[in-house]
Amino acid sequence: METILSRKNCHRAKTVRPANEPESTDYTFGFRAVKKHESFMYCAYVHTATAPDGTKVELGEADFKNWVVISWLYEENLEDLYEAGVRAFSGTSQTPDDRAAQYIREYEQEIQEDFKKLPEEDHLTYFKKYHEWVATLFARHSRVMSAMVVGPARFPTAKNKSAGDAYDRAYQEFRAWREKFFKNVERRIETAKPQDQREEEEWLRVRADITSSASTIFGIDTRHEPYNRSLMVSNLYNRMETLAKNGKVEMLRRAAEFIKELNVRFKAEGGKEIFTSRHKFWKLTEKAEEILAKQAENTNRENEVFELYNCTVVKNYEEDRLQIFHEEKPAPDVIALLKREAWKWSRNNVCWQRQLTRNACYSAARVIIGGPNGLSNTEEVSKLAKKLWGGHQE
Structure with a gap:
């Protein structure tokens, strides 16, 4: 069954054709492609349908019923929440239908951006929960009113404040859920990686950290950059000590070898050693081995x-x-x-x-x-x- 172009779906239409011309070639749809009027408070747009030969047809919302959608920019949508969106803004906007369409469009755009960061296997679960949250937010917002819209007479200020606070809490919970979902997926992906891969990625992060600090220290020694050398060395040591406290023996072995290489290079180029031979850094590997042994003992x-x-x-x-x-x-x-x-x-x-x-x-x-x-x-x-x-x- 063909889908008629409408204000609910026009923002995600990719190609369209005239409804009464089934043999017609597909037109590329341009959502809000032409700005017709602009004032301080209002902008008016029209949409376009572009034929393969470049011919453009301007479409207003009154023309939508004469066009059908052939393909979409994306399938997942919140179109079924349009009426709930209209109710959500009926008490706060003079044009609740426009506000509903705007919010749904922005939510759908965020979903598509989020899909780029998530494995495909998580898309459906994420979309279903996101859909539930938007329905909840619309329901909460429908209880919020504006005196400019509903009138100031006997306006329930206290009740409206309570409704506004309830919406704000729901929105914060929604954002917290979204952040947590990404963290859980990231943690699952990280756990599924082979041990060798996790260790190599961790070492690349440690190496980059050492390189950054070492570069600054070398700059202090050779170019008199305005930083405190002792503080930079101390900060680098503290980060390496954290590795030791976590029993990261292999990381510290590789870090020690890398810093030895840097020491040789820096001295040859007129700098100083990052850690001198007597610095306590060189005992961190031994400390990490002791902690690792203690962890193994505590496991049982x-x-x-x-x-x-x-x-x-x-x-x-x-x-x-x-x-x-x-x-x-x-x-x-x-x-x-x-x-x-x-x-x-x-x-x-x-x-x-x-x-x-x-x-x-x-x-x-x-x-x-x-x-x-x-x-x-x-x-x-x-x-x-x-x-x-x-x-x-x-």
């Missing part, structure tokens, strides 16, 4: 569980995390304290957690005993922290 170590007040604290050795499980959702001020103390909520483990360190144990003690006001006895906090840390092997 049984977790320790502490039942405390209305929560359970777990020393999860395999994940290297100290975890706090609450029987009920903590009060808002307790959650604020946890965030302030650098605890992160884990959806997978359904708990608050931090890296398993002595500081984490003291933090847990402050949260559990001290509470939001931190009024507890310092001795009690210290006692609980030592109990949690116990015989932990550093």
Whole structure:
């Protein structure tokens, strides 16, 4: 069945032909191709249908019923939400149909841009959820009004503010969902890569990081660039130390070899060594090996569980995390304290957690005993922290 050109679908029409000329060649459709009128508040456009010989026909919306769409720029669309879009802007716009068409067009353009970043296998899932969110946003916006449109008499200001806030919250949640979807896909793709590929890509990032810092340091030494050399060297060391703390032995071995090469080159070109032979950088590989061995040991170590007040604290050795499980959702001020103390909520483990360190144990003690006001006895906090840390092997 042929699809008649309409204001709902004209923005994604690619080729069209006259409805009463089934043997006609296809015309290339130009959405808003010609600007007819422009004023401070309004622009008027007409569309075009271009024949293969270059002949153009200008089309207004009144002419759409005489044309059928032959092909589309893209298939996925939100056309079925047009009426919901009109309702969404009936209380805030003098031309809600134009606003609905505009929003649907912009949402569809974003979907097409997003598809370029997503594997094809994720397109359908993404589109369905995106469609649900747009329907929700239209429904929320339909409760928002403007005194300029509905009139100022007995205007429900408080109710309208509540409706506006509800729409704003939904929009923020929609954007958060979209960002999370991309992150989940990126994480899945990364996990599916072969180990060798992941390591090589990680090394390329580390190498680029070293190269950037080393170039600046060389510039300080030879061109007197206005940077603090000690600070640049310290920053580079700190990033390499982070690799050691994560047990990245191979990364550090390759980094050490690369920096040795740079040291030789820089000295030959009138610069200085990035790290001298006595610098603690050269012991980081050994440190990473110790941490990696400790991680392997902890993998087979049984977790320790502490039942405390209305929560359970777990020393999860395999994940290297100290975890706090609450029987009920903590009060808002307790959650604020946890965030302030650098605890992160884990959806997978359904708990608050931090890296398993002595500081984490003291933090847990402050949260559990001290509470939001931190009024507890310092001795009690210290006692609980030592109990949690116990015989932990550093």
